[in-house]
Every structure is written in C-alpha cells, then in structure tokens.
Amino acid sequence: xxxxxxxxxxxxxxxxxxxxxxxxxxRTALFNWLxxxxxGGKFVLRIEDTDAQRNTPEAIAALISGLRWLGLDWxxxxxxxxxxxxxxxxxxxxxxxxxxxxxxxxxxxxxxEGAIRFRMPREAVMIPDLICGEVVRELTDxxxxxxxxxxxxxxxxxxxxxVNVVDDMEMGITHVIRGEDHLSNTAKHMALxxxxxxxxxxxxxxxxxxxxxGSKMSKxxxxxxxxxxxxxxxxxxxxxxxxxxxxxxxxxxSEVMTVSxxxxxxxxxxxxxxxxxxxxxxxxWVNYEHLRELPLERYRALAEEAGVGLEGKDVEYVDAALSxxxxxxxxxxxxxxxxxxxxxxxxxVDEIFGEKAMTPENRAALAELRDKYAAVKIFDAESxxxxxxxxxxxxxxxxxxxxxxxxxxxxxxxxxxSLYHLMSVLGRGEVLARFDRALGKx
RNA sequence: GGCCCGUUCGUCUAUCGGCUAGGACACAGCCCUCUCAAGGCUGAGAGAUGGGUUCGAUUCCCAUACGGGCUACCA
Numbered sequence: 437x438x439x440x441x442x443x444x445x446x447x448x449x450x451x452x453x454x455x456x457x458x459x460x461x462x463r464t465a466l467f468n469w470l471x472x473x474x475x476g477g478k479f480v481l482r483i484e485d486t487d488a489q490r491n492t493p494e495a496i497a498a499l500i501s502g503l504r505w506l507g508l509d510w511x512x513x514x515x516x517x518x519x520x521x522x523x524x525x526x527x528x529x530x531x532x533x534x535x536x537x538x539x540x541x542x543x544x545x546x547x548x549e550g551a552i553r554f555r556m557p558r559e560a561v562m563i564p565d566l567i568c569g570e571v572v573r574e575l576t577d578x579x580x581x582x583x584x585x586x587x588x589x590x591x592x593x594x595x596x597x598x599v600n601v602v603d604d605m606e607m608g609i610t611h612v613i614r615g616e617d618h619l620s621n622t623a624k625h626m627a628l629x630x631x632x633x634x635x636x637x638x639x640x641x642x643x644x645x646x647x648x649x650g651s652k653m654s655k656x657x658x659x660x661x662x663x664x665x666x667x668x669x670x671x672x673x674x675x676x677x678x679x680x681x682x683x684x685x686x687x688x689x690s691e692v693m694t695v696s697x698x699x700x701x702x703x704x705x706x707x708x709x710x711x712x713x714x715x716x717x718x719x720x721w722v723n724y725e726h727l728r729e730l731p732l733e734r735y736r737a738l739a740e741e742a743g744v745g746l747e748g749k750d751v752e753y754v755d756a757a758l759s760x761x762x763x764x765x766x767x768x769x770x771x772x773x774x775x776x777x778x779x780x781x782x783x784x785v786d787e788i789f790g791e792k793a794m795t796p797e798n799r800a801a802l803a804e805l806r807d808k809y810a811a812v813k814i815f816d817a818e819s820x821x822x823x824x825x826x827x828x829x830x831x832x833x834x835x836x837x838x839x840x841x842x843x844x845x846x847x848x849x850x851x852x853x854s855l856y857h858l859m860s861v862l863g864r865g866e867v868l869a870r871f872d873r874a875l876g877k878x
Numbered sequence: 879g880g881c882c883c884g885u886u887c888g889u890c891u892a893u894c895g896g897c898u899a900g901g902a903c904a905c906a907g908c909c910c911u912c913u914c915a916a917g918g919c920u921g922a923g924a925g926a927u928g929g930g931u932u933c934g935a936u937u938c939c940c941a942u943a944c945g946g947g948c949u950a951c952c953a
Contacts, residue, residue, distance in 0.1 A: 853913095
C-alpha cells in the first residue's frame with residue numbers, strides 16, 4: 437500500500453451539524469480522508485457548531501455516527517458529541533476574539549455599526565486551485581461598493597469566513613479540500629490568511645453532487661441523507677466506493693474497489709471539474725457487488741442487524757442458509773423476507789403461486805419426488821438435482837413440474853435461493869415435512 | 879443583475895492533437911438455466927452550438943447557449 441510513511445499533509449472536514457450527515461458532506465469528508473490516508477497525512481474533524489439552534493448534541497451525534505459508519509476515522513477531533521475541547525468552534529471564542537483584536541491592531545479590521553469588518557483588498561484575486569487551476573476572481577458589483585466584509589456580527593459572534601480561516605491556520609491545515617460552492621469565498625479566505633501573515637493552504641475545490649435531474653442536492657432531497665442509505669441496507673464500503681466515483685476516477689476503468697484500493701489510487705489531480713449527478717441505481721449495483729463478496733461472518737452480523745431472526749439458531753445452519761442468499765440479495769433490507777422460510781416458523785406464503793404450482797399433475801409428481809427423497813442416500817444439492825431430474829425423466833414431464841411444487845412446498849415463494857441448495861440446507865426431515873404439508877398429508 | 883466554475887452515450891466516466899470516441903450502470907435481444915438473479919454474448923446510445931488555431935480538433939483559443947455555484951451581520 438502506498439503512502440504509509442507520514443507526511444506534512446494535514447486536511448480537515450469541518451461540518452456544521454444539522455441533524456444528519458448529508459451525502460455531499462460525506463463525500464467531502466471522504467475525499468479529505470482519502471487524501472490523508474493516501475499521503476500518510478493527518479485527517480482532522482472540526483465541528484462548526486456556531487449555530488446553537490440547529491447544532492444540538494443530537495445533531496452532532498448523528499454526524500459523528502455517520503462518519504464512523506463510513507469508517508472515516510479522524511486523527512484529531514472530538515472524542516464524542518459533547519461540545520468540549522478544541523475541536524468545537526463553540527468552544528473557541530477566545531481564540532477568535534484574540535485574532536480579531538490582532539487584525540484591528542494592524543488596522544486591517546474596523547468597527548462599523550456595531551459589527552467588525554475586514555479590510556478587503558480592492559483588486560481582483562488570483563486563487564490557485566489544485567483542481568480548477570488559477571482562478572481569477574474579479575470584484576462583483578456589490579463588492580465594488582462595499583468590499584469589506586463582516587467578520588464579527590453586531591451581536592459579537594464571529595462569522596464563518598473568520599473562524600474557518602483562523603481554525604485552519606491554528607490547526608496547521610495544509611490542504612483545504614471542500615465543495616466548489618466555496619470557490620468564490622476563497623478570495624476572502626486568502627486575504628485573511630495574508631492579513632495574518634500566514635501562507636494560505638493549498639485549495640482543492642471539488643465538484644458538487646447534484647440530484648438525478650441536475651438540480652442542487654439539498655438536505656430534503658430523496659437520498660440526500662446518509663442515514664437513509666444505511667437503513668436501506670447498504671454497506672458502508674459500497675457507499676464509500678460509489679461516492680468516491682463521483683467526481684473522481686482511477687482512470688483505468690476500475691469501479692468496484694475496496695477501500696484500500698481506493699486509498700492507493702486516490703489523488704487530487706484525478707478529480708474532475710464537472711458536477712456529478714447522484715445515480716441511485718448505480719449505487720445499488722455497487723452495493724450488490726460488495727454485498728456478494730462479504731465474508732460470511734460479516735454477512736451474518738449484518739443479517740442480524742437487518743432483522744433476520746438468527747437468535748438461538750445453529751451457526752452452521754445459519755451460515756449455510758445465508759450463503760445461499762448472499763449472491764441473490766441486492767440490499768440487506770430485502771434479506772429478511774428472502775430468507776424467512778429458513779428462520780421463521782410462520783414465513784409468508786404466496787397463495788397465488790401456490791395455486792399455480794400445486795396442480796393435480798404437479799401434486800402427483802411431488803408425491804413421487806417425496807418418496808425418492810426419503811430414500812436418497814446423500815441429501816446434498818447435487819444428489820437432489822440428479823434425483824429430481826431422473827424422476828422428471830421417468831414421468832416424462834418437464835423439470836418445472838417438479839421444481840415448482842417443491843419450491844412452493846419448501847419456501848412458499850416464487851423466488852428464492854437455488855432450490856437444490858436450499859433443500860439440502862433445510863435437511864431431509866424438514867423437506868419431507870414441508871412436502872407432506874403442501875400435499876395435505878401432514 | 880454582477881462574479882466564478884463547468885459542458886463526451888439517459889447517468890458515472892476514459893481520452894493529456896491522429897478516434898472505427900473505450901468502460902460501467904440502466905435499457906433491449908440472445909445464450910445458459912431449478913425460480914429469481916448472476917454470468918456470457920450482442921445491440922442501441924455521446925463530443926452543446928458557432929467561429930478560429932492547426933496538415934489534422936472531443937482534445938487548444940474565443941463567442942453564444944445551457945447547467946451549477948457565489949453574490950448575507952448563513953455555514
């Protein structure tokens with residue numbers, strides 16, 4: 437793996453907690469984290485909780501749990517969701533006050549109607565950006581009139597631009613990787629860094645994530661909440677994988693990658709400049725690709741989380757059962773229904789399918805199969821298949837005449853795992869019992 | 879309105895002046911087949927528009943159009 441030796445790189449994710457982790461925020465965090473891990477640098481988490489109304493402890497907790505779920509661990513940052521210590525802006529007002537005073541002493545800030553404004557240079561600013569190149573920001577009409585922006589409101593609270601720069605400065609951030617929506621603001625930030633006689637960090641403005649229809653993805657939009665994907669049965673490595681592909685690509689057509697493969701390949705120059713639309717279908721596919729490759733032990737744990745009733749069940753049976761489901765189920769949230777016939781006594785039965793499957797002809801065939809299965813020597817998938825096919829051949833019927841009632845008898849459903857495998861997992865006793873029940877004999 | 883960024887199949891993307899424009903998701907068809915999937919094969923599907931520069935432009939430059947962002951005593 438590349439980039440294990442430590443480097444000077446120090447990046448940060450500085451979200452404002454508003455209730456849950458937004459998919460766009462998650463992607464920004466991810467890119468920062470990937471860059472830190474790739475370069476062997478440091479990843480800092482800083483909570484911008486200056487809005488006491490919205491930044492409740494619950495909101496902070498949701499944010500942190502979202503990052504933890506994704507596996508984006510921070511080298512420096514809060515230990516918990518209680519706002520204490522250096523990584524909460526709400527706890528750093530003394531630092532900001534001192535820095536504002538410094539600017540005032542230098543004559544670079546002044547009071548204006550109770551607020552404090554920063555003396556912004558009156559000319560265009562060149563923003564060197566690792567992704568966008570050298571961006572020349574001209575003054576807007578409004579800025580021509582009033583170029584000096586407020587850094588402390590009249591209620592005494594410092595504004596985003598100020599605290600953001602001060603924190604980056606004090607924390608020794610070397611690379612600011614953030615959404616392109618901040619590109620224009622960067623002129624202000626650079627001026628602030630200069631005013632403090634600090635060389636600005638390198639900037640990398642990453643493209644935004646848009647909705648499927650191309651509009652801006654906002655908090656309320658479908659799929660915007662990371663938590664929603666979590667609850668829908670997506671695995672974090674898949675979400676990480678899919679998100680990494682939005683605005684970045686390894687350039688070699690790789691798509692399904694493990695986290696360490698992504699870390700190895702990730703770098704700033706490969707980031708695109710154009711916004712990307714969020715495609716739920718592709719994310720689902722990525723999820724499926726990861727799901728089917730998971731180690732069984734992990735799959736079992738996720739199954740339990742997904743509400744599959746595994747308690748008290750024999751582990752060997754559980755694993756055998758789940759492995760017949762793993763390559764079929766696309767989302768963990770579907771797993772419970774898909775596997776119910778293995779684990780629940782009153783699993784659901786599709787009566788319509790039952791009527792179609794249990795025709796008189798099929799019943800007779802099933803009865804015949806039952807007797808053969810009672811006698812078959814080894815009750816494994818291969819033997820069961822061979823046996824079923826020979827019965828079909830002798831009766832001169834298509835295999836589906838046997839398969840359909842057998843599937844109905846065993847699972848009650850039209851779709852499910854491979855019939856032969858599922859029967860071998862259920863075991864002879866159970867299969868015969870279910871056959872009998874379907875035949876009305878039990 | 880002003881300022882900034884962007885524009886390759888429906889979507890995510892490859893292409894660093896030579897392209898019969900490649901891959902993936904989704905879609906269609908076929909094959910395989912115990913259901914459903916998966917898998918295999920095939921197909922349809924793109925360089926916003928107009929000017930330059932060049933022997934040659936998807937690639938470089940300019941305009942226009944379209945999309946996005948910013949323009950707060952929000953973050």
